[in-house]
Amino acid sequence: MKKSILISIALMFVMTISKAQTPMQLTGNDCNGNPHDLFADLDAGKAVVIFFFMPSCGTCPPPAQKVQAMANNVMLTYPGMVTGYAMPFNNTTTCAATSSWVTTSGVPFYAPYSTGATQVANYGGFGMPTVVLLGGAAPNRRVMFSTQSFATSDTTIMRDSILALFNATSIDDLPIGVNAFSVFPNPASENISINIDLKGTSNLLIDVTDITGKQVAIISDEIQNGIITKQFNTTALPNGNYFIRIHVNGKTAIQKLILKH
Numbered sequence: 001m002k003k004s005i006l007i008s009i010a011l012m013f014v015m016t017i018s019k020a021q022t023p024m025q026l027t028g029n030d031c032n033g034n035p036h037d038l039f040a041d042l043d044a045g046k047a048v049v050i051f052f053f054m055p056s057c058g059t060c061p062p063p064a065q066k067v068q069a070m071a072n073n074v075m076l077t078y079p080g081m082v083t084g085y086a087m088p089f090n091n092t093t094t095c096a097a098t099s100s101w102v103t104t105s106g107v108p109f110y111a112p113y114s115t116g117a118t119q120v121a122n123y124g125g126f127g128m129p130t131v132v133l134l135g136g137a138a139p140n141r142r143v144m145f146s147t148q149s150f151a152t153s154d155t156t157i158m159r160d161s162i163l164a165l166f167n168a169t170s171i172d173d174l175p176i177g178v179n180a181f182s183v184f185p186n187p188a189s190e191n192i193s194i195n196i197d198l199k200g201t202s203n204l205l206i207d208v209t210d211i212t213g214k215q216v217a218i219i220s221d222e223i224q225n226g227i228i229t230k231q232f233n234t235t236a237l238p239n240g241n242y243f244i245r246i247h248v249n250g251k252t253a254i255q256k257l258i259l260k261h
Contacts, residue, residue, distance in 0.1 A: 023048075023134045023141045024122045026085070030111040031095035041083050043137045044213030045245055045254055047074075047144075047162045049084045051110055052120045052130040055097050060129045061105035063150040067131060068109040070155040071162075078166050078256065079241050080211035084109045087116030089126040124148065133158050135165040137252050166254055175251030177202045183244050187258035194219065194230045196246060201225040205247040208232070208257070211240065219244075234259050 026038040041048055049067055053060040064086070071082040086102050091114075098112040123132045127148025136142045144161040147154055174181060179197035186192070194206060206219040219232050234257075242257045 022122075023143065024119055026119065030085070030113055031099050032112065034111060036083075036085075036111060038085075038134070039138070039141065041213060042134060042141045044209060044215075045081065045137065045166070045243065045252055046135075046213050047082045047165055048134040049082065049110075049158070050119065050123070050132040050134070051084065051086050051107075052089050052116055052123075052126060052132075053086065053101065054089055054126075054128070055093060055101050057128055061101075061107070063129060063131065063154075064105055064107045064110065066152060066155050067158065068107050070159050071109055074159060074162050074166075078243075080213065081166060081243075082162060084111065085113060086110035087113045087119055089116055089120050089130070091115040091117045131158075133161060135161070137247070137250075139250055174253055175246075175248045177248045177251070178246070178253060181246055181253050181255065183255045183257055186255075187260045188234055189259070189261050190233065190235055192232050192234060192244075192257065194232060194244060194246075196224075196228045196230075198224055198226060198228065198248070202248045204228070205245075206230060207245050207247075208237075209243045209245060211242070216242070235261065 023038065023042065026036060029035050038048060049071060051064050051067065071084060075082055086098060088098060093114055095114040098114050102108065102110055102112045120126050120130055123130060123146055125148060129150060130148050131150055132143060133145040135144045145158050177199050179199055182195045184193050202224060204224040205221045207215050208217040209215050216237060220230050237259055239259050239261055242259060244255045244257050246253050
């Protein structure tokens with residue numbers, strides 16, 4: 001009997017850690033009443049951190065703070081492009097308890113939720129804490145990093161994964177079908193020139209998003225080949241930070257654009 005119980009526990013453990021490591025959609029309002037759509041965030045080019053915690057876990061706040069500091073540092077260069085959710089490992093924690101945990105832990109980066117049992121199971125089970133990093137637009141949404149045993153060095157891994165997702169300034173970071181991608185001038189006051197060198201014939205979408213990830217303009221959406229130069233007049237957009245995105249056969253590259261009219 002004891003052996004059977006141990007075997008059952010072992011099987012449960014194997015099933016837990018072998019859960020599909022793919023993002024799970026999350027929509028609706030958080031405990032502060034703010035609406036969220038996880039897949040929309042990913043499709044807008046954002047990175048999403050989900051931090052699963054237990055309210056009584058004394059070791060959970062420090063990792064949450066370290067991840068928050070890392071995300072805030074990344075957003076100095078990529079404003080608004082990293083989103084965080086704080087979720088309990090169960091479905092019995094109240095919004096008041098989660099919101100209190102976020103406040104007392106000093107981690108306002110995270111949007112508080114009152115339920116998380118289904119989500120944490122999807123990402124492999126609960127640890128002390130479980131931390132998940134998601135990225136990539138459809139059809140390539142993916143889990144870029146996850147752990148059930150957080151270490152300080154994990155923030156470096158997460159940072160590098162996020163920067164690799166965002167930063168398309170080097171050849172190694174560009175989508176496979178792209179040789180080069182640049183935006184000039186930057187900062188810009190009026191017209192910009194977007195230069196792309198495609199390796200072959202590709203479906204190419206060029207668009208502009210604001211710092212929240214909202215699409216504010218579509219510059220081009222057509223089949224292209226070789227070296228392409230597109231002009232875009234920015235005068236209709238207010239001063240601030242934007243992102244020029246190119247989508248090539250399901251892959252995305254991003255260049256930050258600063259407007260100063």
